[in-house]
Amino acid sequence: MKKVLSAAILALGIAATGSQAAPVFSLGGYTGPLEIKFQNFENVGVLGAGASGTGTNLDLTPGATIFGVLRVTSISGIDTNGDAFNVWTSGQDGAFISGVFHQTVATVVPSAGGFDYTTSDGAFDFYINPINLNSGQGLQGYAAAGGGCAIGDLCYNTVSNVVGGALFLSTESADGIAAAGTEFRGTVVSTGFPLNGDFAGYLNVTGGSHESNFDTNGFGTPFGARDLLAQGTVCPNSSLLPGAICASASPNVPDADKWQLISNDPVRANYIPEPGSLALLGLAAVALGSFSRRGKRNTNLA
Numbered sequence: 001m002k003k004v005l006s007a008a009i010l011a012l013g014i015a016a017t018g019s020q021a022a023p024v025f026s027l028g029g030y031t032g033p034l035e036i037k038f039q040n041f042e043n044v045g046v047l048g049a050g051a052s053g054t055g056t057n058l059d060l061t062p063g064a065t066i067f068g069v070l071r072v073t074s075i076s077g078i079d080t081n082g083d084a085f086n087v088w089t090s091g092q093d094g095a096f097i098s099g100v101f102h103q104t105v106a107t108v109v110p111s112a113g114g115f116d117y118t119t120s121d122g123a124f125d126f127y128i129n130p131i132n133l134n135s136g137q138g139l140q141g142y143a144a145a146g147g148g149c150a151i152g153d154l155c156y157n158t159v160s161n162v163v164g165g166a167l168f169l170s171t172e173s174a175d176g177i178a179a180a181g182t183e184f185r186g187t188v189v190s191t192g193f194p195l196n197g198d199f200a201g202y203l204n205v206t207g208g209s210h211e212s213n214f215d216t217n218g219f220g221t222p223f224g225a226r227d228l229l230a231q232g233t234v235c236p237n238s239s240l241l242p243g244a245i246c247a248s249a250s251p252n253v254p255d256a257d258k259w260q261l262i263s264n265d266p267v268r269a270n271y272i273p274e275p276g277s278l279a280l281l282g283l284a285a286v287a288l289g290s291f292s293r294r295g296k297r298n299t300n301l302a
Helices: 002-021 140-144 275-301
Strands: 032-045 065-078 084-089 096-111 114-129 166-174 185-188 197-207 219-221 224-226 228-236 261-271
Touching: 032 096, 065 114, 114 197, 197 224
Parallel strands: none
Antiparallel strands: 032 065, 032 261, 065 084, 065 096, 096 114, 114 166, 114 185, 166 197, 185 197, 197 228, 219 224, 228 261
């Protein structure tokens, strides 16, 4: 009897230790729907020789690249009434989540007072690091990342090259908002710079240390199930446009290296525990069940 009880306690202890030994990221035991809030710093332009994706030279045309960096500011759980409550804040347990992304402008169609656009080939990598993103580097942060990191690549200083950091999630944008073959869809309510508007799109999780937690296929679309739903509001960088509503994103670099746009995005997701943790909890349940059944048999014999 003591051996069975010890096995149950050991199994529970292993499950608890396993969750604590994972990368420093905890939602306090919460599982279920999430709202992830983060802030983007981004530019739009044609990359390569004669790149135009710098400073105020905005080039939102088919074939151009939307690229930049982001930092997660908080994560909220959603209760049965649809109300949000905080489960994680940037810096909690010494952890910061930041990312780097790019996507290609697919279509641009004029609309009343502005234009609509769609994108394709989007990729977003999220890292969990012991330091926070320094967006104030502007475009200079790409070169500072080392290793031949070019403007618009999925690398950035204080994101992808941090000692003690790790790739948290790799994701790719997927169709579901717009027509098949396109991914994110945005609406711009101005015809030139400054750019103001909003966008939405789905993401699928493809890798990273927490892939199994977020790869849930929780959102149904006409084109298949998706893992994350991103929505955002875009506004200009006030360090380029005094009086604009956004805070300055890169105040200490030349205008040509400043971020053009800032967006504030809630992302909907679902979080599930690690399969290994579930298996260990199951083992503990089996052990406790065995102990309970043996106790009943001994009582009957008496």
